[in-house]
Amino acid sequence: MRLNGLLVKTINHSTLKSLSLIAVFGALLGSCGSPSANSPTSPTGASPESPAAGKDFTVGMVLVGPKQDGGWNQAQFEGIQTALKTIPGTKLEYVDKVNVADRPNVKGSQVADDLISKGAKFVIFNSDDFKDDALATAKKHPDVTVIHASGDYAWKEGKNFKNQPNLGNIMGRMEYGKMIAGCAAALGTETGKIGYLGPLINDETRRYSSSAYLGAKYCWETYRKKKAENLNFKVTWIGFWFNIPGKTLDPTKVADDYYNGGYDVVMSGIDTPEAAVQGKKAAEAGKKVKFVHYDLASGCNLAPDICLGVPYYNWSFPYANSIKKAIAGNYTSEFTWLAPDWKDINNPETSMVGFNPGTALGDNKKFLDEFIKGLGDGSINPFKGPLNFQDGTPFLKAGETATDQQIWYLPQLLAGMEGSSK
CATH class of the missing domain: 3.40.50.2300 (Response regulator)
Known part of the structure; x- marks a missing residue:
């Protein structure tokens, strides 16, 4: 579908099961956070149960580059697809290539507004460049959970903390990687x-x-x-x-x-x-x-x-955890910064950073x-x-x-x- 000139693509949960992404390398272009011996920063609280099937919950994603860029954006896109497969009754709407070259004069916050107008109650901004768009969206739509991949506005111990209850950050401790x-x-x-x-x-x-x-x-x-x-x-x-x-x-x-x-x-x-x-x-x-x-x-x-x-990065399980909290109505702002699972850094269910x-x-x-x-x-x-x-x-x-x-x-x-x- 097309909203205000933007191509907004919708993927239902049932479609995800049959969708097979083929990486397009070369001609396609795409986008884009500290190690210590301490245990990783993890989401607080247990994840709630998934919603009952049939109760649609729309997740929106704003991607800075092409969804099949062979790198950051593709990993993000595949991660949210995998996450939604584990949560019945969800669907995805997204816009990719949100950058000054592909979409001049279009802000990430404007794209988010379009996604929210189509029912998105959970919006992910996937690039460091979207930090202010994510904050603006969270302020404008207090009933929508907004996640910024990277960024530090939800980090209480950081330099740039913003006390915005519906805004969170999710990032892997890629310094290890x-x-x-x-x-x-x-x-x-x-x-x-x-x-x-x-x-x-x-x-x-x-x-x-x-x-x-x-x-x-x-x-x-x-x-x-x-x-x-x-x-x-x-x-x-x-x-x-x-x-x-x-x-x-x-x-x-x-x-x-x-x-x-x-x-x-x-x-x-x-x-x-x-x-x-x-x-x-x-x-x-x-x-x-x-x-x-x-x-x-x-x-x-x-x-x-x-x-x-x-x-x-493995984005699927931290995204799934946050979405489940939002569905249950108990999401609160959190700075999620996950290290590898050192028992098995390539375990897709437990390790956000792998090699x-x-x-x-x-x-x-x-x-x-x-x-x-x-x-x-x-x-x-x-x-x-x-x-x-x-x-x-x-x-x-x-x-x-x-x-x-x-x-x-x-x-x-x-x-x-x-x-x-x-």
Whole structure:
């Protein structure tokens, strides 16, 4: 259906059972939060029972990029589909590609208004860029539960807390996933040159790229037995979560520049699969290169022979928990920030953050497994001092462990990294 010029797509619960998504990579473009040894922040209260079948409850989703982008948006879209399969009597309405390039002069809050006019009582905004749209929507529609994937407005201990009862945040502690990804990159490089394909610069992307560097540095020194100064970790920011022609750097060219410039491992920090696509082309041309994908569990399928792995989010169960609370009428604002389930980080029912190792790891997978085990039991914590910021000022003193707030609001990249901090 079309509302106010926007294509709003409706999926009933029964349709979800038969719907099969096919990832469209390459030409399609899409979008887009702190580790510690402490237990993860979890939703409070038990989830209520699902509603009776036949009592439709509409969930709306505002996606910043295409729902089949091979990354962030696809993982979000598949996550909400999986969640709704577990809750009878629900249906989904969504609008994707809500960004300045695809929908000029259209705000996320306007899209949410359209979804709510069609009966949505629960609305998800899936990008950091939507933080103010989510807050505005929650204020305008106090009877609607609004979830912002990423963001910190519901975090009472954060810097930006807003006391809005119907607004919540859901995010995974991807810092763990990024440290694992960085370790995989360090285990896979032969040149010691790792390129990181970054989106725009903000607190989230600084802490993610820095997490990847810390994981790489630890495994480079510990398992590869090499000096930190011989590790070249470079971040290139394209300017947004995905390519906007004329507005951002072209991630295809950035990836090619890495592969052609001696960087034999490229890590993706953006929503789309250029690191994989261009890596495959470089490998076919005879270059010994590898890549680390991001966001989507099936990301290694793009080029399995050269994939070192993929850190990914599992959105289905935290979304399902919040939807059930909203249906029962007892949802209250909460900041949900979930770490991996260290008993099995790839358990789709319990772990929001996972890592699928790639075949290109080879025998080095045993070192990655050791690193993951250490992160889980707390014997390894790369966010422990001494650590300096990129400009040489102290971040953590010797023996000091970073707090959640210090990592979430990381103001600079870390010493040893190449790339802009602002």
